[in-house]
Amino acid sequence: MSDPIPYRREEKGAQPPSLYPPYVSTLxxxxxxxxxxxxxxxxxxxxxxxxxxxxxxxxxxxxxxxKGEPLGERIIVSGRVLDESGRPVPRTLVEVWQANxxxxxxxxxxxxxxxxxxxxxxxxxxxxxxxxxxxxxxxRPGPVPGPGNxxxxxxxxxxxxxxxxxxxxxTRIYFEGEPSxxxxxxxxxxxxxxxxxxxxxxxxxxxxGTYTFDxxxxxxxxxxxxxx
Numbered sequence: 521m522s523d524p525i526p527y528r529r530e531e532k533g534a535q536p537p538s539l540y541p542p543y544v545s546t547l548x549x550x551x552x553x554x555x556x557x558x559x560x561x562x563x564x565x566x567x568x569x570x571x572x573x574x575x576x577x578x579x580x581x582x583x584x585x586x587k588g589e590p591l592g593e594r595i596i597v598s599g600r601v602l603d604e605s606g607r608p609v610p611r612t613l614v615e616v617w618q619a620n621x622x623x624x625x626x627x628x629x630x631x632x633x634x635x636x637x638x639x640x641x642x643x644x645x646x647x648x649x650x651x652x653x654x655x656x657x658x659x660r661p662g663p664v665p666g667p668g669n670x671x672x673x674x675x676x677x678x679x680x681x682x683x684x685x686x687x688x689x690x691t692r693i694y695f696e697g698e699p700s701x702x703x704x705x706x707x708x709x710x711x712x713x714x715x716x717x718x719x720x721x722x723x724x725x726x727x728x729g730t731y732t733f734d735x736x737x738x739x740x741x742x743x744x745x746x747x748x
Contacts, residue, residue, distance in 0.1 A: 575613075580646035582616075582658040590640035592621025592659035596730045597693060597721060600652040601680065604739025608652025612682040614735070615645040616656055616693075618675070623662030632665070660695075660729075666705040673700040673707070680735060689745045693721045693733045710744055718743045 539550035578584050583594060597616075601609040619625050619642060624634040626641040642661075646654040658676070666672040673694055680689040694701050701707060701720070710716045718741065724730030735743050 575645055575647050580644050580654070580656050582618075582640065582642065582644045582656065584657075585641065585644075586639045588639040590620070590659050591637050592640075592662075593729065594657065595660045596655070596657055596724070597676065597733060598653065598655040598724075598731075599721075599733040599735060601648050601654065601682075602652060602734055602736045604737065604742075606736075608648070608650070609682060609737065610648055610650045610652055612648045612652070612654075612680060613645060614648065614654045615679040615681070616643070616658070617677045617679070618642045618658065619661040619664050621659050621662050623664050623674075625664070634662075663700060668705075670705045671700070671703075673698050673704040675704075675706075678735070680737070682737075689737070690747075691735065691743050691745050692719055693731070694719050695731060696720050696722050706746075715744055 538546065540546050583590055601612045601614065603609055617625075619630075620637045620640050622634040622637070624630055624632050624636060626636060640659060644656055644658065646656060648654050661674045661676060663674055664672050675695075676693040678691045678693055680691070692706065694704070694707065707716055707719065710719070718736070721731035721733040724732050737743070
């Protein structure tokens with residue numbers, strides 16, 4: 521893990537001096553030695569620690585992370601991270617985690633009899649640019665088991681990390697036009713239809729294989745986030 525990114529220190533003269541003779545009490549209270557600046561810690565920067573220099577193009581292209589071609593339909597998912605006023609939030613880290621085309625996660629806890637794909641592990645990340653944009657090339661995931669005997673519609677799990685946020689935000693991307701969305705048990709937990717729409721990736725220009733998904737952190741139209 522890299523060192524925390526510190527906040528910019530105050531410039532000299534930004535605060536009143538500790539020793540100001542006309543204010544007589546400072547003669548006794550002012551420190552006699554130069555102050556020692558303590559390094560910033562994680563609790564002070566209040567955000568995740570990650571380095572954009574370590575995020576490579578392969579991290580956002582889930583189809584190029586292994587030798588060989590992964591199975592399944594390739595899709596492009598792109599969008600923006602926005603604040604409550606609709607302004608872009610740059611330098612935010614967007615992470616995705618998904619099942620393969622057969623509907624199985626590359627994880628020891630997924631013991632389904634569905635096949636694993638050695639050319640696809642289902643994890644990617646992308647820092648947003650100055651316009652708050654992110655972009656992923658991946659495989660359309662298959663349906664996965666849900667609570668009880670239900671089946672979840674194809675979806676991509678999304679985590680958002682940014683400076684100034686005390687915890688990560690977790691949401692999902694479902695796909696516009698997917699028939700199984702109507703019976704998805706997680707989407708069904710979101711009572712208001714307008715809120716459910718914030719979890720649906722829209723077809724880019726009406727085309728299959730390209731989806732647009734904006735993440736609004738708060739305010740009107742806020743994306744639905746889940747407690748994990």
